[in-house]
């Protein structure tokens with residue numbers, strides 16, 4: 001059972017770091033934290049993602065492109081252009097690597113906003129030996145604690161945890177589910193209680209209100225990461241903006257609300 005607990009802990013810690021640190025903080029600045037806590041969560045992200053650690057700068061730039069060009073040919077990961085999730089993720093990986101190697105052309109508007117940087121940790125994280133070392137650690141851990149052959153089937157998922165989460169969110173979040181808001185892309189809310197990716201599957205809500213740290217917009221929706229953010233805010237570890245950023249009158253009409261009104 002140790003392997004199962006290890007897998008569950010790794011799965012949820014990794015997705016939490018992705019949505020909390022890389023996405024909501026690094027790419028969007030939905031809340032603030034001081035340098036100590038930024039470094040703390042940066043390091044936690046490195047440990048949690050391990051062999052599939054995503055560089056915060058590359059994640060932020062790639063993700064800002066996703067919002068700017070959502071579901072168009074310039075989107076780094078749109079299911080509308082690919083026959084299956086593997087070809088989409090392979091194309092995303094190539095774009096991500098080019099940004100890491102600084103060979104990709106990135107529109108200057110994507111780099112205007114700050115993103116978390118830690119030169120030493122970023123250098124370690126981008127080094128192939130770092131990924132290999134984490135894989136060796138997982139294999140040794142499995143060799144010591146696995147009690148049944150089927151448990152080894154979880155190992156490839158752990159090695160590729162970051163891309164596995166990316167595949168779930170990028171594919172399902174723009175393909176399956178309901179829409180609260182009319183937006184110009186294909187974003188969907190896949191689950192009403194997103195326990196699978198800790199809020200990331202509220203893509204329709206998030207594309208509508210790109211700076212709102214709460215990805216849940218309707219009374220029945222639950223975004224677990226926002227609950228954690230509120231706790232961290234109460235502990236003064238993060239600082240939330242004083243006014244809820246809703247920008248309600250911008251473009252979209254909430255589809256669900258509009259339908260409810262008619263009925």
Ligand SMILES: [Zn+2]
Nearest residue numbers: 028063067206
């Ligand atoms: Zn986003």
Ligand SMILES: [Zn+2]
Nearest residue numbers: 066173187203
């Ligand atoms: Zn999206």
